[in-house]
Amino acid sequence: MIVGNPNVGKTTLFNRLTGQNARVGNYPGVTVERRSGKVLHRGKQFEVVDVPGSYSLSARSAEEQIALQAILGLSGNPRPSLCVVVVDAGQLGRNLYFAVQLLELGAPVVVAVNMIDEVSDNPPDLRALSKLLEVPCVATDARRGRGKDALLDAIADGLAREPVARPRIAYPAALLSDLDAVRAELPEPFLETKRDPQALALWALTSIDPDDELEGIPDGLRKRVLGVREAANENGRDLDLEIVGSRYAFVDRHLPGLFARVIEAHPPKRRASERVDKLLLHPVFGFLAFVAVMLTVFQALFSWSEPAISLIEDGMAWLSGVVAATLPEGVLTDLIVQGVLGGVGNVVVFLPQIVLLFLFIGLLEDTGYMARVAFLMDRVMKSLGLHGRAFVPMLSGFACAVPAILATRTMERQKDRLLTMLVIPLMTCSARIPVYSLIIAALFPASASFGGVPVQAGLMVAMYLFAMLTTLAAAGILGRTVVRGRRIPLLLELPPYRVPSLPATLRMVRDRARVFLTEAGTVILGCTIVLWALLSFPKPPEHAREPAPTAEVAAAVAAPAPAAEAPVTPIEYSIGGRLGKAIEPLIAPLGFDWKLGIGIVGAFAAREVFVATMGLVFGLEDLDEEAVPLRERMKAERKPDGSPTYTPLAGLSLMVFFALSCQCMSTLAVVRRETRSWRWPAFMFAYMTVLAYVASLVVYQGGRLLGL
Amino acid sequence: MRLAELAVGTEASVTAVSGTGSFRRRLLELGILPGTRVEVIGVAPLGDPLELLVRGSSLSIRRAEAASVEVTPIEAASAAETAPLFDEARLGGEP
Numbered sequence: 001m002i003v004g005n006p007n008v009g010k011t012t013l014f015n016r017l018t019g020q021n022a023r024v025g026n027y028p029g030v031t032v033e034r035r036s037g038k039v040l041h042r043g044k045q046f047e048v049v050d051v052p053g054s055y056s057l058s059a060r061s062a063e064e065q066i067a068l069q070a071i072l073g074l075s076g077n078p079r080p081s082l083c084v085v086v087v088d089a090g091q092l093g094r095n096l097y098f099a100v101q102l103l104e105l106g107a108p109v110v111v112a113v114n115m116i117d118e119v120s121d122n123p124p125d126l127r128a129l130s131k132l133l134e135v136p137c138v139a140t141d142a143r144r145g146r147g148k149d150a151l152l153d154a155i156a157d158g159l160a161r162e163p164v165a166r167p168r169i170a171y172p173a174a175l176l177s178d179l180d181a182v183r184a185e186l187p188e189p190f191l192e193t194k195r196d197p198q199a200l201a202l203w204a205l206t207s208i209d210p211d212d213e214l215e216g217i218p219d220g221l222r223k224r225v226l227g228v229r230e231a232a233n234e235n236g237r238d239l240d241l242e243i244v245g246s247r248y249a250f251v252d253r254h255l256p257g258l259f260a261r262v263i264e265a266h267p268p269k270r271r272a273s274e275r276v277d278k279l280l281l282h283p284v285f286g287f288l289a290f291v292a293v294m295l296t297v298f299q300a301l302f303s304w305s306e307p308a309i310s311l312i313e314d315g316m317a318w319l320s321g322v323v324a325a326t327l328p329e330g331v332l333t334d335l336i337v338q339g340v341l342g343g344v345g346n347v348v349v350f351l352p353q354i355v356l357l358f359l360f361i362g363l364l365e366d367t368g369y370m371a372r373v374a375f376l377m378d379r380v381m382k383s384l385g386l387h388g389r390a391f392v393p394m395l396s397g398f399a400c401a402v403p404a405i406l407a408t409r410t411m412e413r414q415k416d417r418l419l420t421m422l423v424i425p426l427m428t429c430s431a432r433i434p435v436y437s438l439i440i441a442a443l444f445p446a447s448a449s450f451g452g453v454p455v456q457a458g459l460m461v462a463m464y465l466f467a468m469l470t471t472l473a474a475a476g477i478l479g480r481t482v483v484r485g486r487r488i489p490l491l492l493e494l495p496p497y498r499v500p501s502l503p504a505t506l507r508m509v510r511d512r513a514r515v516f517l518t519e520a521g522t523v524i525l526g527c528t529i530v531l532w533a534l535l536s537f538p539k540p541p542e543h544a545r546e547p548a549p550t551a552e553v554a555a556a557v558a559a560p561a562p563a564a565e566a567p568v569t570p571i572e573y574s575i576g577g578r579l580g581k582a583i584e585p586l587i588a589p590l591g592f593d594w595k596l597g598i599g600i601v602g603a604f605a606a607r608e609v610f611v612a613t614m615g616l617v618f619g620l621e622d623l624d625e626e627a628v629p630l631r632e633r634m635k636a637e638r639k640p641d642g643s644p645t646y647t648p649l650a651g652l653s654l655m656v657f658f659a660l661s662c663q664c665m666s667t668l669a670v671v672r673r674e675t676r677s678w679r680w681p682a683f684m685f686a687y688m689t690v691l692a693y694v695a696s697l698v699v700y701q702g703g704r705l706l707g708l
Numbered sequence: 709m710r711l712a713e714l715a716v717g718t719e720a721s722v723t724a725v726s727g728t729g730s731f732r733r734r735l736l737e738l739g740i741l742p743g744t745r746v747e748v749i750g751v752a753p754l755g756d757p758l759e760l761l762v763r764g765s766s767l768s769i770r771r772a773e774a775a776s777v778e779v780t781p782i783e784a785a786s787a788a789e790t791a792p793l794f795d796e797a798r799l800g801g802e803p
Contacts, residue, residue, distance in 0.1 A: 056734070241742070489731045489769065489773045
């Protein structure tokens with residue numbers, strides 16, 4: 001089991017040890033990823049688990065509690081036979097604090113002093129450190145793979161021996177008697193771990209609060225801890241300072257002796273980093289650099305992914321064509337072509353953006369710039385109740401919500417992640433563009449202008465602004481209601497700039513892509529098949545199945561026939577079509593007719609499918625990107641009284657509906673995967689649909705009142 | 709004087725960490741203890757958060773939270789001396 005502070009190279013070390021054999025799973029009960037892998041060393045096999053980094057074992061939330069539970073083997077975690085605590089050779093002071101906590105527990109420990117290359121000018125004496133902590137200490141440079149064998153040897157040795165000593169921390173006498181009081185209330189599962197009861201009591205004393213969010217803490221223990229704390233307060237004692245201070249006193253007393261020279265406050269590595277920060281965190285240049293980096297990320301998602309996406313789409317179309325031509329015509333072929341192949345296409349099409357985004361995220365994290373993004377944007381994001389690290393996922397939301405939601409992983413706290421996930425789908429993703437284009441082109445004249453601004457272009461910009469404002473408002477409201485949590489003060493570490501490691505980044509990208517394909521992908525595939533069935537069955541009887549030849553469309557455009565005389569299209573006959581009709585009374589107040597209803601039902605597969613679905617509703621197939629015949633058809637559509645069915649006001653209402661509603665099963669599928677429950681995707685769908693309905697209603701009815 | 713009031717580039721010695729509960733404990737655990745030397749090495753362009761150097765590690769906290777840390781600036785002359793260690797004797801512990 002690999003534990004330690006954040007940013008010390010635990011994951012890199014884990015990857016080095018396990019090679020290609022890592023598995024990504026979950027800790028029981030929480031949505032925190034658990035990575036594990038098998039190692040074979042000198043004929044012995046053992047399993048390595050990577051534990052999320054933390055500065056201390058003491059915890060106040062279920063998430064922070066994982067470290068202790070994993071180390072003790074509580075709450076469904078297997079009990080580890082040995083812990084490798086990874087420390088940053090350049091920040092031994094703070095890192096040893098964590099190591100001391102672990103050693104106090106009496107668990108078998110090996111210390112990996114990592115990033116040893118960065119302190120080559122004044123390296124710590126590891127033999128002295130081993131002697132001090134009475135555990136093996138091994139120098140490693142995980143990025144270059146150095147020290148791996150020595151570490152594995154130490155692990156193999158450590159597995160064979162029982163730990164003998166604990167660090168002698170000089171706790172005050174009064175605290176020791178407090179600890180005895182707390183010890184008496186430790187629950188059975190804690191004691192069964194055979195770890196040092198005093199260390200467990202220390203953990204309880206520094207973790208249990210009147211308003212903590214810990215799990216599995218018995219009332220007796222809670223009462224005792226709070227009682228002990230209260231009594232100490234009344235005596236003017238400061239328990240936290242006693243505990244933390246005594247541990248740091250131990251570290252401070254011994255640290256200088258580990259180094260040949262006095263540790264500089266600004267070692268060369270940090271000095272170089274500070275110089276870069278002078279520029280990258282500069283009020284002017286810093287923001288220019290920030291904008292440039294973010295534009296690159298955005299451009300990559302938006303444009304660079306395009307050729308790959310087209311290739312996938314063309315490839316799937318070609319494959320569908322081949323299959324359709326090979327297999328006999330029939331329901332089964334339709335299922336394979338439109339349901340299965342279509343579904344696979346719907347999944348794979350996200351890969352280019354996911355790969356690109358995670359490539360960038362990996363590089364930004366590795367270089368240390370991601371922490372700077374959070375540092376630069378904290379002021380802005382804080383006012384929205386969002387974490388500074390939410391910026392990159394939010395920005396990615398303009399391209400596509402699916403990779404953006406996956407990118408929320410860069411945030412540690414589940415509440416930050418959840419809030420960001422819930423608002424990302426409100427950003428104007430690229431799938432909305434074809435819908436807006438169709439509506440704007442069909443219902444608003446190209447020549448019109450409003451206050452000197454061409455209406456068509458102005459509307460597009462207005463939709464983007466509208467979505468942004470709604471997102472900010474939603475973040476503010478949801479952050480204070482649904483995902484309300486105690487505001488957590490920001491604690492951010494700006495690590496020194498480092499050269500990124502491409503293999504590690506590629507490995508992370510591969511893991512992400514694999515998880516998406518296997519877990520979210522299956523849901524998307526399933527939904528595509530269900531939706532295909534809904535829009536295909538039942539088939540209309542033969543006589544009703546009037547083809548809609550081009551000539552007729554031309555005629556219809558020239559002299560629009562009343563809707564009642566239009567031939568029944570297969571889609572209209574299907575369950576989905578009937579559903580569209582059935583919801584007409586519901587959506588009529590928004591200015592939509594049943595045809596738009598079918599379009600909205602179909603768009604659940606993906607927003608841009610709206611265009612193709614509307615084409616099918618009007619009996620038009622194989623629309624190209626411009627969809628000119630569809631535009632003309634929509635423009636020409638008339639109500640029985642001869643007035644246009646789709647007025648510009650209805651168009652605006654429809655765009656507002658698309659801006660706000662969660663018409664995207666893929667988004668819901670990844671939210672389910674990331675939150676491990678159907679509860680949040682269901683909530684997301686509900687809140688966005690209600691929001692969309694109400695906003696469209698206000699737009700349409702308000703517009704009517706204004707006489708539009 | 710409060711940590712939030714320190715000018716960029718000045719070093720100071722922590723005299724007290726006020727505030728309550730888990731955040732105060734977290735500050736202590738990150739090594740911001742009475743007697744620890746801290747330096748404000750930067751402020752984000754928008755004025756918040758601050759970037760500190762504590763025990764050889766960079767750490768960013770917001771002004772609001774930095775206000776709970778009481779410090780005494782260290783004069784340039786005495787800054788050359790070694791940082792005072794945490795006072796064990798005051799806690800009454802045995803070495």
